[in-house]
Amino acid sequence: MRAPLTDLPVAFEDVSLRIRDFTILDRVSLHLAPGAPTVLIGPNGSGKTTLLRVAMGLIEPTAGRVTWGGREHIPPQRRAIVFQRPAMLRRSTAANIEYALAQAGAMRSDWPAHVAELLGLVGLAGFEARPARRLSGGEQQRLALARALARDPEILFLDEPTASLDPAATKAIEDVIRTVAARGIKVVMSTHDLGEARRLAGEIVLLHRGHVVESGTAADFFAGPKTDAARRFIAGELLI
Numbered sequence: 001m002r003a004p005l006t007d008l009p010v011a012f013e014d015v016s017l018r019i020r021d022f023t024i025l026d027r028v029s030l031h032l033a034p035g036a037p038t039v040l041i042g043p044n045g046s047g048k049t050t051l052l053r054v055a056m057g058l059i060e061p062t063a064g065r066v067t068w069g070g071r072e073h074i075p076p077q078r079r080a081i082v083f084q085r086p087a088m089l090r091r092s093t094a095a096n097i098e099y100a101l102a103q104a105g106a107m108r109s110d111w112p113a114h115v116a117e118l119l120g121l122v123g124l125a126g127f128e129a130r131p132a133r134r135l136s137g138g139e140q141q142r143l144a145l146a147r148a149l150a151r152d153p154e155i156l157f158l159d160e161p162t163a164s165l166d167p168a169a170t171k172a173i174e175d176v177i178r179t180v181a182a183r184g185i186k187v188v189m190s191t192h193d194l195g196e197a198r199r200l201a202g203e204i205v206l207l208h209r210g211h212v213v214e215s216g217t218a219a220d221f222f223a224g225p226k227t228d229a230a231r232r233f234i235a236g237e238l239l240i
């Protein structure tokens with residue numbers, strides 16, 4: 001029997017993205033393998049969001065190549081992404097999740113159970129009937145996460161999932177990330193919060209001006225950064 005196709009690992013081979021004269025990603029080579037979350041860190045404009053979009057398959061690099069499970073140009077059926085400011089459908093909270101379930105091909109008779117399970121997972125049990133666009137910012141982030149999980153992804157890309165959330169909402173999201181990672185979903189996320197990176201990361205990728213300055217296990221990165229830029233970044237100095 002043939003092994004089921006998988007989108008993992010996601011491999012970046014010398015990937016660059018140039019728009020006009022501007023280099024947004026600069027010869028990035030990366031190997032995103034199953035395991036604990038990979039966390040992208042780096043200053044504003046260093047390319048974190050762009051890297052996530054390329055890894056999702058939403059943007060084609062202008063040089064180099066990206067492969068998913070060794071294959072190029074694979075439609076993102078096993079991948080989901082949550083943007084920093086997710087757009088909600090002008091429908092109920094439950095209907096936002098049902099839309100994703102329908103797209104993922106889940107049987108309609110199973111929807112109520114899936115919706116209840118996913119809302120419970122992200123701490124929004126009982127929110128089914130609420131208009132999604134009336135939810136608070138933190139609640140919308142959690143709904144966006146539930147909606148992404150409704151697609152039953154193998155890989156989940158999260159762009160600053162806790163930006164502008166308070167400590168309780170941040171903890172709720174981090175708990176969900178740990179839970180889904182423990183279920184075997186590969187999480188690849190960006191953050192500006194080094195504490196969060198320490199709490200969640202199995203692997204760290206530090207970007208600066210579109211280039212990977214340093215990558216490796218979180219334990220090694222925080223205990224013994226190899227580059228001066230990484231040392232300064234961990235120390236809280238400004239990388240400019």
Ligand SMILES: Nc1ncnc2c1ncn2[C@@H]1O[C@H](COP(=O)(O)OP(=O)(O)OP(=O)(O)O)[C@@H](O)[C@H]1O
Nearest residue numbers: 019022023024042043044045046047048049050051
């Ligand atoms: N379509 C585009 N056209 C031109 N420049 C772009 C485009 N998309 C991104 N950029 C530029 O590429 C750089 C990297 O942007 P990106 O959003 O990936 O950074 P980031 O690390 O996510 O930053 P932040 O921490 O502020 O979210 C920025 O200078 C941005 O202005």
Ligand SMILES: [Mg+2]
Nearest residue numbers: 048049050159
């Ligand atoms: Mg960004």
